[in-house]
Amino acid sequence: MQSEKTKKIIYWVLTSLVAFIFVGSAVGKFTANEEALKMASSFGIDATTNTFLGIVEIVCLLLFVIPRTGILGTLLLTAYMGGAIATHLEHGISIVAPCIIQSFLFAVAFYRFPDLRTKLLNSKS
Numbered sequence: 001m002q003s004e005k006t007k008k009i010i011y012w013v014l015t016s017l018v019a020f021i022f023v024g025s026a027v028g029k030f031t032a033n034e035e036a037l038k039m040a041s042s043f044g045i046d047a048t049t050n051t052f053l054g055i056v057e058i059v060c061l062l063l064f065v066i067p068r069t070g071i072l073g074t075l076l077l078t079a080y081m082g083g084a085i086a087t088h089l090e091h092g093i094s095i096v097a098p099c100i101i102q103s104f105l106f107a108v109a110f111y112r113f114p115d116l117r118t119k120l121l122n123s124k125s
Contacts, residue, residue: 014112023060029053060080
């Protein structure tokens with residue numbers, strides 16, 4: 001059995017790992033470096049839209065990190081990653097990376113939010 005201190009440490013380490021992934025992605029959109037713009041352009045996304053996507057990512061991430069709004073943030077990040085998966089599929093690019101990120105996001109959400117885990121695993125139709 002884990003102590004409350006251990007649970008809190010795991011909670012924040014997992015949350016930080018998710019934040020690291022999405023902050024890294026958003027920074028690439030904000031810096032508009034040549035490689036990021038080239039990838040966005042291949043998806044039909046211009047620099048302004050790419051920056052807007054970075055803002056959306058950060059807002060969703062902030063909602064995820066704040067414990068009170070964490071479930072809403074989880075749902076929004078999941079939807080965002082669903083869009084990434086659909087975009088990859090549309091352009092014939094491997095969906096492995098966004099699927100791994102989304103799976104990790106689900107795993108972290110299941111750990112962070114026992115209510116969410118209970119509702120999803122014990123729902124009765």
